[in-house]
């Protein structure tokens with residue numbers, strides 16, 4: 001399920017990423033905060049999460065110790081487990097079809113995937129973000145009324161998520177917190 005994405009997923013991921021850029025262009029990189037773009041189109045529920053790396057690793061560079069490497073491995077596995085991070089309305093019968101996570105300039109160093117970046121390595125003082133895209137397919141999309149975001153439970157470093165929702169009927173924004181982790185529509 002988590003192997004190389006099919007072309008349609010890539011198209012959706014790029015589409016979602018472009019939405020994220022437009023919707024959250026003004027969102028600064030603030031530790032503890034993240035952004036979420038949720039789009040429902042037909043049977044597809046597409047979710048794009050963007051977050052400072054500090055929220056999931058506790059640092060924004062390559063790991064230096066075995067403990068840090070273990071933490072990174074576990075966090076990446078958790079990020080790819082979209083069904084544990086996002087719970088759509090149960091009646092909609094949604095299944096996770098694909099998930100992909102990208103770590104910008106640190107992607108190769110953190111995952112071993114792709115090519116090593118050329119040129120100078122990233123300076124230690126720079127901030128770094130991750131982008132994660134998830135695609136669910138829902139058997140009964142008409143029953144889709146909410147999304148419980150368990151990112152707060154899995155990654156306690158996240159304490160606020162600015163969420164944007166787009167369906168064929170409405171667009172809305174919401175601020176999610178550990179006390180109010182549910183997006184409704």
Ligand SMILES: [Zn+2]
Nearest residue numbers: 052060127128
């Ligand atoms: Zn940062």
